[in-house]
């Protein structure tokens with residue numbers, strides 16, 4: 651078992667022209683999971699990439715592929731992302747009326763199932779699917795873009811989700827504006843997986859290890 655919190659760099663902030671090399675660099679720099687943001691230009695106002703790109707970079711690392719699906723509907727694409735090599739597949743509670751069915755589908759594909767909630771969505775929206783999920787992703791910005799400012803009310807939401815989960819073996823992940831400055835309060839509130847894009851992919855790749863360590867809460871040399 652890896653030490654907590656886990657850090658999952660979001661490749662949204664990487665150099666897409668060198669995606670494979672960037673993933674290798676964060677792997678070597680101590681990333682625990684690799685966070686892949688899938689955006690459809692419909693559920694969110696931005697478009698990234700699909701299962702073919704996930705498949706193309708699957709061979710460069712053995713780390714967990716944490717696939718954040720910001721697409722609606724998600725169901726028609728679950729199988730393709732599973733085949734492409736996703737390990738954790740997270741769907742948004744806001745992405746469709748049949749969240750329970752989507753999560754059942756992910757479990758049936760043999761993958762870890764995650765459910766994400768946007769900043770405006772109350773945690774009660776996921777109360778009745780908790781027995782189907784391995785991960786709850788609390789969005790700490792509005793989804794769609796990297797480099798946005800952290801929403802402070804998210805800390806209290808993480809605390810509420812932590813209480814709601816109780817003794818269930820579910821990890822809480824946070825995503826958006828997570829940095830060395832914002833991470834400590836989130837970890838104290840119960841977050842165990844820290845997604846960070848712009849806080850990791852800044853400066854030279856030689857600095858990625860220090861950037862990851864700083865988000866994790868490890869100060870000084872690495």
Ligand SMILES: O=C(CO)[C@H](O)[C@H](O)COP(=O)(O)O
Nearest residue numbers: 793794796797826827847848
């Ligand atoms: O899901 C996301 C955006 O919708 C990204 O994972 C997130 O924005 C990471 O970027 P940053 O750490 O720069 O905020």
Ligand SMILES: [Fe+2]
Nearest residue numbers: 660687718825
């Ligand atoms: Fe994300």
